[in-house]
Structure formats: structure tokens, C-alpha cells
Amino acid sequence: MSVSIAKQGYQLGHGHDDHDHEQVIYQETRDMRLLGFVLFLCSDVVLFSSFIFAYIYLRTTVAPIWPPMIDGHQLPRLDTAFAAVNSVVLFGSGVTMHYALENWKHGTRAMYNLFMGLTILLGAMFLGGQAYEYAHAQIGGWSGNTFGASFFTLTGMHGFHVFVGVVFLAVLWWQSSRGVYDHERYFGLTAGTLYWHFVDVIWVALFFLFYLW
């Protein structure tokens, strides 16, 4: 089906306008790539879900009280106020990324650069905040108890996704400055935006589970 449409596009474009031909091919491959990328995000949802349900199981079934007791002392709760600020930083980066893409679509390059730069900066700030929290969390180590194991595994996995996202966005920014994308063909920027929103939404779940529950 897809090949035949591509051939039709080629035949239509052949002898007419190369731009139209390329546009047909681009549109078709864009749809395929978009579907593939959304499926990739779905697979990441499954990955996080399995760890999240393991945490819920540990918390509700294995540990009689939460935070758990270590050597006769109950571990303290995590610092909700600091995490709230860090969450706003990450959510803010999601909004700036959305506006970066919108400005790219509308051809306002200066605003695109501003919002893209802000997104990367806020993403890096979130990672810094998470590193600070790791250094100051009084919940034992990675392997000391169920709380520490769950917290460091899930937030570490999320932090790795944020790190990959920051690198991803930096590469996209560099590519867009080199003319890899134009205002009609910008699939990479769309994928980067979806990925960044996804990372934000995973944090919504983790913020609730570790700090508010």
C-alpha cells in the first residue's frame, strides 16, 4: 500500500515538479516514522509501568509501614518542597519546548532559538536538582532498603531519559541551525517535542508516587 502510494507520488511528480514529488514521499515516510516513534514511546510506557507497579507492590504489600524502618528508625519522607520546584522546572521546559516547535512552524526563528535554549537550560537545571537531591536524600542507599531501591531505580531511569533528551534537543538545535530542517519538513523537531513531553509526563507519575503519596 505504502509503496504503491509512493510510486503514484513519483509518477505524479515525474515530469512535473520535483518539489511535489519529494513532498509526497516525505509526507508518507513522515507518517511511518511518526507511528514508529509513538510506538517507541508506548514501549517506554511499558518499561516505566513495570517498575512503577513493582514499587506499588513493594509499598502496599511487602513493607508494613512506609517509609520503612531501618535499624529501628523510620526513614524520613523525601523533601516535597524541593521536588515541587524541580517539577515546575521540568514542566516549564515542556511548555517552552511546545512553543519552540510552534515558533519553528511559523517561521519565527529568533523565538524558536529562545525557547529551544530555555528548554535545554531547564532540562539541565532539573538534572542538577536531581543530583542535589541524590546527595542529600536521607533514605539509605540504592541497595539498603525497598524505599531507596525503588526511588533510585525509577528516578535514575527517568533522569537518564532526561539526560538523553537534553542531548537529543541539543543535537536538534544544532541540526536546525545547519539547515537540516525547513518549515515544511521538521520531523526531528516533532519527535524531540513528543519525547520531551513524554519525559515530563513520566515525572508527573513519579512526583505523585514518591513525594505526594
Added chain:
Amino acid sequence: MEGLAGVEKIIALIGAIVVFIFALIGLRGEWKKTGLDDQVTKLLLGLMAFGCVLVVLAAFGVLPRGGGA
């Protein structure tokens, strides 16, 4: 430390309200679009706005129940 937590909560509250408003404006702009990427963006922006509501509840001390740091 209590004072610092208070400042953090105020920053979180103001930031969450600002981000929530801009997320809703972005969501409104996406609302009539029908592509797959647009639908996913709508879902994710909506959930992000929900995250801002959670931050507001945390800043007011509604969550977690029983206090928190």
C-alpha cells in the same frame, strides 16, 4: 530549613500556575488539530497541566496527607 521550604513552596506555586496557564494556552492551540502527533501532544500537555495541579496541591500542603517535608 522551615523558612527555606516556605520559599520553595512559594516558588513552586507561582511557577506551577504560570506553567499551567501556558500549557492550557498551548492545549487550546492544538485542540482542533487531528494528526497523530497533535493527538499525542494534546494528551501529554493535558497530563503536564495535571502535574502542575499536583504541584499546587503540594505547595498548599493538601498533598501529601499528613504533611511531608
